[in-house]
Amino acid sequence: MTQTITDLSSVRANVEHANGLPNAHYIDPVIYAEEKQALLFSQWAGLAVAADVPEPGDAVPLDFVGMPLLLIRDKDGDVRVFQNICRHRGMILVEEPRKIEGAIRCPYHSWCYSTKGDLVATPHVGGPGQNTHDAIKRNELGLIEVRSHIWRDVVWINVSGDAPDFADAMSDVMQRWREFELPLYHGGHDSRFTLEVNTNWKLAVENYCESYHLPWVHPGLNSYSKLEDHYHIEQPGQYSGQGTLVYRQLTNENGETFPDFEDVGNRWNEQAEYIAVYPNVLLGTHRDHAFAIILEPKGPERTVEHVHLYYSVPNSDEGLRMRNSQLWKTVFEEDIFVVEGMQRGRHAEQFDGGRFSPVMDSPTHCFHHWVAGKVETHRAKAKAAE
Amino acid sequence: MDDLHSRMLSAHEAQDRMALIKLYAEAADSVNDVDASCFFLTHAYVFALEAGVPDAKALHARLKHYGREA
Numbered sequence: 383m384t385q386t387i388t389d390l391s392s393v394r395a396n397v398e399h400a401n402g403l404p405n406a407h408y409i410d411p412v413i414y415a416e417e418k419q420a421l422l423f424s425q426w427a428g429l430a431v432a433a434d435v436p437e438p439g440d441a442v443p444l445d446f447v448g449m450p451l452l453l454i455r456d457k458d459g460d461v462r463v464f465q466n467i468c469r470h471r472g473m474i475l476v477e478e479p480r481k482i483e484g485a486i487r488c489p490y491h492s493w494c495y496s497t498k499g500d501l502v503a504t505p506h507v508g509g510p511g512q513n514t515h516d517a518i519k520r521n522e523l524g525l526i527e528v529r530s531h532i533w534r535d536v537v538w539i540n541v542s543g544d545a546p547d548f549a550d551a552m553s554d555v556m557q558r559w560r561e562f563e564l565p566l567y568h569g570g571h572d573s574r575f576t577l578e579v580n581t582n583w584k585l586a587v588e589n590y591c592e593s594y595h596l597p598w599v600h601p602g603l604n605s606y607s608k609l610e611d612h613y614h615i616e617q618p619g620q621y622s623g624q625g626t627l628v629y630r631q632l633t634n635e636n637g638e639t640f641p642d643f644e645d646v647g648n649r650w651n652e653q654a655e656y657i658a659v660y661p662n663v664l665l666g667t668h669r670d671h672a673f674a675i676i677l678e679p680k681g682p683e684r685t686v687e688h689v690h691l692y693y694s695v696p697n698s699d700e701g702l703r704m705r706n707s708q709l710w711k712t713v714f715e716e717d718i719f720v721v722e723g724m725q726r727g728r729h730a731e732q733f734d735g736g737r738f739s740p741v742m743d744s745p746t747h748c749f750h751h752w753v754a755g756k757v758e759t760h761r762a763k764a765k766a767a768e
Numbered sequence: 769m770d771d772l773h774s775r776m777l778s779a780h781e782a783q784d785r786m787a788l789i790k791l792y793a794e795a796a797d798s799v800n801d802v803d804a805s806c807f808f809l810t811h812a813y814v815f816a817l818e819a820g821v822p823d824a825k826a827l828h829a830r831l832k833h834y835g836r837e838a
Contacts, residue, residue: 484820492814503837505814511806513837520838 387761388413390754393735397747402735403754408582408728414682418447420760421661421753423541426551428663428676429453429530430537431690432461433568439497441486442479446539447679451528452476452486453537456497461532463539464499464525475525486525499525535566535692536663536674554617555659561646562667566692569703573691575711581721582728583679586687587658587749589721590675593624594742600716614745615657619752622745623657629668632709634702640670643694658745660752670694671706675714683725689714772798785819788812793827806836813837 392401406413427446434442435455442453443466452466452475466475468488475486475495485494485502494503501520508515529540531548533556538548545551556563568574579586589595593612596603607628615623629652631639646669654668664675671693678686691707727733738747772795779787792812796805809831816824831837 482820483818484824485817487814487818494814494817503814503817505810506807511803511810511836513810513831 388757390758393750393754394758397738397744398740400738400747400750402738402747403584403750404735405728405731405733407753407757408585408725409682411682414582414679416760417753417757418679419542420756422447422679424545424756424760425661426531426538426540426545426548427661428536428659428674429463429539430676430688431535431568431674432532432537433535433574433690434537435461437481439482440479441476441482441497443474443476446541449541450474451539452525454482454497458498461530461537462497462499463528463530463537465528467526468493469501469523469525470504495525499527501525534665534672534674535568535690536665536676538663552620552659555621555657558617558657559655559667561650562643562672564643564646564694566672567694567696567698569691569693569698569707572700572704573693573707575689575707577687577689577714577718579685579687579718579721580683581685581725582682583662583677583685584749584753585721585724586677586685586717587660587662587664588746589717589724590656590658590664591622591624591745591749592743593626594739595720599720600713602712615655616745616748618748619660619755621657621659622748623655624745625653625655628652629654631668631670632702632706634699634705638699638702640698640702640706641694642669658749660749673710687714785815786821788815789819789821789823789827793823796830802834806831806834810836 388404388406393403429446429451430444430453435453438455438457438459440455444451444453450466452464454464455461467473468475468490470488470491470493473488473490475488482497485496487494492505493501496502501523503513504518504520505513507513507518529543531538533552593609597609607626611626611628613625615625633639650669656666658664662677664677666673671691673689673691676688678688680686691710772791776791779791789812792808792815796808796812799805809827813824813827813831816827828837
């Protein structure tokens with residue numbers, strides 16, 4: 383395969399002079415594979431939410447950028463992520479979401495693993511009816527665990543295993559939202575939906591970061607949430623996004639609202655924030671609800687957005703929840719033609735990555751700058767290893 | 769044994785783990801050869817492990833007694 387090398391020097395220029403990422407970063411399978419390592423596997427990326435496995439033994443097979451993984455809640459209630467393969471012949475262990483009652487049995491030769499990943503049975507490994515062999519050391523052949531961490535119910539994974547500790551890598555954003563370090567309750571089946579979008583995952587991040595598009599793409603916001611009511615959020619190398627100063631709570635026909643997250647402070651009465659935590663998690667928080675969007679890259683030009691809504695109490699009003707889900711679904715669907723249009727635009731060969739409004743687009747440029755830096759670091763490491 | 773064999777096949781087809789545990793244990797008890805018995809016990813044990821049922825403990829003990837399990 384021919385290596386595609388893109389010139390990223392202009393991406394890392396000051397926002398006034400910078401170009402966006404070249405087309406190849408949105409359409410070229412070689413660059414997609416490069417970014418898989420540089421941006422997704424080497425970082426703390428979003429895989430799923432813990433609410434996907436609510437009870438001990440719940441197991442969900444997932445494909446993360448081509449890598450077969452198993453999300454499972456073990457017998458003690460801890461959420462874990464394993465590579466979804468048997469250590470014997472690399473067979474896929476779990477094909478469909480299901481409850482693991484006892485052990486995970488490989489369907490090929492029936493090697494068995496506990497929900498904590500320990501290899502507990504190796505039938506006939508030493509011959510018929512001989513279930514041990516000196517060469518097969520069970521304590522060395524447990525499932526391959528992928529580093530994971532739960533924050534805001536998102537299951538973050540670091541496939542390469544060498545990213546800084548999660549608490550260090552995410553310390554700034556955790557500090558920013560420290561007042562919201564409270565229990566989050568997933569709204570349940572009416573508070574999750576997916577959007578399948580014909581776009582590169584990065585365009586979903588880029589659109590989410592900035593408020594510039596709001597009055598044009600989401601005109602419904604103009605009546606109360608004007609462009610000037612928004613502010614930029616930028617933490618170079620980690621996250622960017624936008625905030626609003628005029629958040630208005632949803633009410634039902636009786637004027638009732640969702641209960642607030644307790645003690646988050648007056649500052650958040652009318653303030654809300656929307657942050658893209660690099661690489662692929664979009665978070666939003668408000669006084670009375672929150673959401674998480676996991677962007678699942680499915681190829682250079684296809685992304686599945688997994689949207690989950692959370693509340694401060696486990697038994698929030700169902701009618702309000704459904705109304706809130708519909709409200710957000712409408713907003714996110716309004717963005718689809720934009721990210722799909724930009725994706726198709728990346729096939730215009732003379733496009734130079736575009737330019738940024740120095741005033742309005744800096745959160746998006748912050749993301750481009752991060753991408754370029756990570757890709758260049760990855761290339762330098764690959765070159766040094768040659 | 770022919771009847772047991774056909775019951776085993778039916779249980780496999782139905783993916784009826786509880787029946788598989790019982791039938792393989794029955795097969796283990798129906799043979800006089802230790803190797804053959806441990807072959808069947810192994811299957812009963814694996815299905816019991818998968819199902820997370822208490823039978824696994826006794827089946828493991830039997831296999832361990834014959835030096836077939838850790």
